[in-house]
Amino acid sequence: MTTRTFGNAASRPAPTRRRLAGALALLPLAALGGCQALGRQPFAVLQPRPVLPAISGAPVRWQLMVDTPSASDLLDSTHIAVMPVAGVVKVYPDARWPEPVPLLLRSLVVRGFENSGRIIGVGTPASGLSPDVALAMDLHDFQIENAGGAARAAVRLHARLLDPRSGRVLDAQPFVVEVPALGETAQAALPAFEHALSVLIPQLVVWTLREGRELPQKKG
Numbered sequence: 001m002t003t004r005t006f007g008n009a010a011s012r013p014a015p016t017r018r019r020l021a022g023a024l025a026l027l028p029l030a031a032l033g034g035c036q037a038l039g040r041q042p043f044a045v046l047q048p049r050p051v052l053p054a055i056s057g058a059p060v061r062w063q064l065m066v067d068t069p070s071a072s073d074l075l076d077s078t079h080i081a082v083m084p085v086a087g088v089v090k091v092y093p094d095a096r097w098p099e100p101v102p103l104l105l106r107s108l109v110v111r112g113f114e115n116s117g118r119i120i121g122v123g124t125p126a127s128g129l130s131p132d133v134a135l136a137m138d139l140h141d142f143q144i145e146n147a148g149g150a151a152r153a154a155v156r157l158h159a160r161l162l163d164p165r166s167g168r169v170l171d172a173q174p175f176v177v178e179v180p181a182l183g184e185t186a187q188a189a190l191p192a193f194e195h196a197l198s199v200l201i202p203q204l205v206v207w208t209l210r211e212g213r214e215l216p217q218k219k220g
Contacts, residue, residue, distance in 0.1 A: 044095045046080070046190050050108060050197035055116040055205060060212055063121030065131035065164060066110050069102040069157065071139040076100050080186055081143035089143070095186035101142050105157075109135070112201040118209050133170070134162040135208060144181060144189045151181040153192035155200050161211060171211045175200050 074081060077100055079091035097104050106124060113122040123129045141156040160172045177200040181192035 041093065043093070044186065045098050046095050046186060047098050048104070048108070048190065048194045048197055050194050050201060052108070052112040052115040052198070052201055055118055055202065055209070057118055057209065059117070060119050060209060062119075062132035062212060063129050064113065064119060064123075064208065064212075065127075065129055065134045066106055066113070066122065066124055067134055067136045068106050068124070069137035069139040071102050071142075075139055075142055076102055080189070082184060082189070083143055083145045084184065085146060092186040102139060105137070105139065105142070108197060109137075109201055109204065112205045113208075116202075116205050116209070118205075131164050133208075133212060134164040136160045136162055144184060144192070145178075146184070147178075151184045151189070151192075152178050153181055153189060153196045154178045155193070155196045157200075159204060159207070161208065171214075173207055175204055175207075177203075 074089060078096040078098070080095055080097060082090050082092060084090060099107075110122060110124065113119050121129055121131075136159070138158045138160075139156075140158065141154045143154055145152055145154050154177075156174075156176045158172065158174045161170045162168065163170055177196045179192045179196040179199070182188040
């Protein structure tokens with residue numbers, strides 16, 4: 001299984017919140033019917049379990065708040081999105097995430113920092129931390145796509161490190177990971193999402209911890 005990762009804005013694909021919002025207008029009736037049928041038919045709850053390893057390096061002394069990622073209405077739900085052709089977004093009628101995607105991603109990112117062994121003070125806005133740095137994320141894509149006749153899981157987001165007192169952006173970086181899936185069913189897609197998150201979250205953690213070494217100078 002191969003992973004394609006992009007580390008700068010020039011190589012980042014075009015899909016944005018506006019594109020997804022436009023795609024909603026093109027949803028076929030069958031897709032909408034599938035959404036409505038979720039309340040009347042059994043469905044599986046799929047819990048991704050990515051590998052979130054320890055990361056070598058000295059512990060940091062500052063505290064980090066991980067904010068809830070912003071996302072389009074389509075992604076801000078428990079539905080698992082699939083794009084069989086460009087511009088058409090459907091959802092799986094027989095499967096859901098355990099919580100809305102932004103909350104799911106936030107929980108996994110917090111766990112990634114905890115598992116890193118590099119930072120003790122990390123949590124969400126409800127954790128009661130007094131953070132030195134805030135991590136904000138704009139989630140652009142979290143879906144299965146058809147790429148040249150092959151299914152893939154795509155996770156694309158833009159991360160920003162903020163001064164929580166002033167709201168000033170201290171640093172920013174796009175993260176894009178695309179992983180081939182064994183098929184377009186929800187069950188076949190789950191391992192691809194797990195693989196994608198196993199790549200993206202450690203990258204996000206490493207970037208945050210690395211840039212954090214320069215944050216006192218950037219804040220000043």
